Amino acid sequence: MIYPNDNSILGRILIVDDCLDNLNFLAEMLKSYGYLTIKAENAEIARIKTESEHPDLILLDIVMPGMDGYEFCKTLKYNPNNSDIPIIFMSALDELFDKIKAFKVGGVDYIPKPFQVEEVVARVENQLALKHQKIQLTQEIERRQHVEEILCESRGLLASVLNSSPDGIAAFKAVRDQTGKIASFRCVVANPRVAQLISQPPNSLVGQRVLKSMIDQLDNTLFEQLVRVVETGETLNQEFYFDIHHTQHWYQITAVKNGEGFAVTIRDVSERKEWEMLLNQTSQNLYQQAISDSLTNIGNRRAFDHYLEQEWHRAKREKLVLSLILADVDYFKDYNDHYGHQAGDECLRQIAQAIHDAVKRPGDFVARYGGEEFAVILPNTDIEGAKLVAELIHSQIHQLQLSHAQSTVCPYITLSLGVSACVPQPEDSFKMLIARADGALYQAKEQGRDRIVEG
Ligand SMILES: [Mg+2]
Incomplete structure (x- = not known):
C-alpha cells in the first residue's frame, strides 16, 4: 500500500x-x-x-x-x-x-x-x-534472489581465489574420540595447491581423515600444535621443514581456529629460506673474518679489545678476578732477518697454535696482540692460576724446538711473558691490567728473556 x-x-x-x-x-x-x-x-x-x-x-x-x-x-x-x-x-x-x-x-x-x-x-x-x-x-522474493546472486557471485569468487592461489589453503574439522580428545582431522575444503604440495590428485582430500600418524611423518610436533589451535584458539604461525616423497622444502604454516576445526595456509618458503641461510652463513663468515687474525687464525687485536672490555665489566659487576698474559717472541726481528719473512710467519703460526692448545677453558681467549706479541685473557682466574697457564705456554714453546740460531738465550724459539691479575674496582680501567702485564713483560725482557714475570 x-x-x-x-x-x-x-x-x-x-x-x-x-x-x-x-x-x-x-x-x-x-x-x-x-x-x-x-x-x-x-x-x-x-x-x-x-x-x-x-x-x-x-x-x-x-x-x-x-x-x-x-x-x-x-x-x-x-x-x-x-x-x-x-x-x-x-x-x-x-x-x-x-x-x-x-x-x-x-x-x-x-x-x-x-x-x-x-x-x-x-x-x-x-x-x-x-x-x-x-x-x-514480491519484496521477499526479490530479496532472496538478490542474496542468491551475491552468494553465487561470492562462491565463484572464492573458488577462483582458492584455485589460483599459489599458497595451499584448506580447512579441517576436528574428529574426537569417545573421551572427547581430538584424534584426527577431517578435510572440509582444500584447494588444488594443497593436493599438489603433498603429491596427491586434486580434489582427493575433501572428506578424508588425516590421522595423527600421517601428520607425525611430516613433523612430530605439528599434530599437537594443531590440536592446541582448536582447543585454545591460539594461532599457529611457524616454519616447518618437510620431506615429502624425497622432496625437502620449507613451509610457512599459519593455522587459525575456525569453529570446531582450523583453517590453514601453507606457503612454500624454501627459496627465501635458502637465501636466509646463505646470508646467515655469509654473515657468520664475515664476522669470523672480522675478529680473526688472518695469519694465525686466532683472535685479532680488535677481538682482544672487545673481549677484554666485556670481561672487565663482567668481573667488575660480579667482583671476580681477571688475569691477562702478554707474551713476546724473543729476538724475533733477528729470526726474520736470518730465516726470512715466510719462515717468520710459519713460526708465528706454530706459536699461536701452541698457545691456543695450552689454554683449555672455553671462556679463555687467545689473540695476536701485535707483530710477534700474543695475549691471553683468563676470566675468573687469579695470579697463581694465570702463572700456571703462562708456565704451560712457556714450556710448550720450548717443546716445539723451533731452531733460532740468532738467539743468545737458547738455540730454540722462546717467549718472554708478563702476567697480571686483579679484581676490578669501580674507578679502575682495563687499561691498567694491560699496563701491568706490559710492565711485567718489559721486566722479563730486561731480566734476560725466556721467562715469566708477574706484574
Ligand atoms: Mg451506474
Missing part, C-alpha cells in the same frame, strides 16, 4: 460511480473507517485521478455513461503502472452483471448494490490485505 503523507491512512480508495448518492455515501462511509477517498463520476475522471493520485484500490461501477466499468478496467490493466491496482466491481441487482466478464477484464471481486456497509468494508479490507501480502511476497 502507498501512504505518501500520512501513516494513519489505511489506504487510498478511488470510487467511480455516475450516481452521486452512491459516490458520496461510499466516500463518507469509507472515510469514517479511516480510508482516504477519491471520487470520480465517470471513467475519464477516474483515469486522470488514477494517474495523479495512485490509489491502492478502485471501487468501480459497471453501468456509466460513456466508457463503462468493463472497458475502463481493461484499459487500466493495459498500463503496467496501474495493472497491480485491485478493482472491485459494484453492480445493482437489477443490472445485468457478467461475473465472468468482470474477472476476465481484471476485476478481483464485486459488491452488490444496495450496499451493506460491513460487506463493503470487509471486501475492501480483504483486497488491501491481499495486495499488501502480495507486495511483501
Whole structure:
C-alpha cells in the first residue's frame, strides 16, 4: 500500500460511480473507517485521478455513461503502472452483471448494490490485505534472489581465489574420540595447491581423515600444535621443514581456529629460506673474518679489545678476578732477518697454535696482540692460576724446538711473558691490567728473556 503523507491512512480508495448518492455515501462511509477517498463520476475522471493520485484500490461501477466499468478496467490493466491496482466491481441487482466478464477484464471481486456497509468494508479490507501480502511476497522474493546472486557471485569468487592461489589453503574439522580428545582431522575444503604440495590428485582430500600418524611423518610436533589451535584458539604461525616423497622444502604454516576445526595456509618458503641461510652463513663468515687474525687464525687485536672490555665489566659487576698474559717472541726481528719473512710467519703460526692448545677453558681467549706479541685473557682466574697457564705456554714453546740460531738465550724459539691479575674496582680501567702485564713483560725482557714475570 502507498501512504505518501500520512501513516494513519489505511489506504487510498478511488470510487467511480455516475450516481452521486452512491459516490458520496461510499466516500463518507469509507472515510469514517479511516480510508482516504477519491471520487470520480465517470471513467475519464477516474483515469486522470488514477494517474495523479495512485490509489491502492478502485471501487468501480459497471453501468456509466460513456466508457463503462468493463472497458475502463481493461484499459487500466493495459498500463503496467496501474495493472497491480485491485478493482472491485459494484453492480445493482437489477443490472445485468457478467461475473465472468468482470474477472476476465481484471476485476478481483464485486459488491452488490444496495450496499451493506460491513460487506463493503470487509471486501475492501480483504483486497488491501491481499495486495499488501502480495507486495511483501514480491519484496521477499526479490530479496532472496538478490542474496542468491551475491552468494553465487561470492562462491565463484572464492573458488577462483582458492584455485589460483599459489599458497595451499584448506580447512579441517576436528574428529574426537569417545573421551572427547581430538584424534584426527577431517578435510572440509582444500584447494588444488594443497593436493599438489603433498603429491596427491586434486580434489582427493575433501572428506578424508588425516590421522595423527600421517601428520607425525611430516613433523612430530605439528599434530599437537594443531590440536592446541582448536582447543585454545591460539594461532599457529611457524616454519616447518618437510620431506615429502624425497622432496625437502620449507613451509610457512599459519593455522587459525575456525569453529570446531582450523583453517590453514601453507606457503612454500624454501627459496627465501635458502637465501636466509646463505646470508646467515655469509654473515657468520664475515664476522669470523672480522675478529680473526688472518695469519694465525686466532683472535685479532680488535677481538682482544672487545673481549677484554666485556670481561672487565663482567668481573667488575660480579667482583671476580681477571688475569691477562702478554707474551713476546724473543729476538724475533733477528729470526726474520736470518730465516726470512715466510719462515717468520710459519713460526708465528706454530706459536699461536701452541698457545691456543695450552689454554683449555672455553671462556679463555687467545689473540695476536701485535707483530710477534700474543695475549691471553683468563676470566675468573687469579695470579697463581694465570702463572700456571703462562708456565704451560712457556714450556710448550720450548717443546716445539723451533731452531733460532740468532738467539743468545737458547738455540730454540722462546717467549718472554708478563702476567697480571686483579679484581676490578669501580674507578679502575682495563687499561691498567694491560699496563701491568706490559710492565711485567718489559721486566722479563730486561731480566734476560725466556721467562715469566708477574706484574
Ligand atoms: Mg451506474
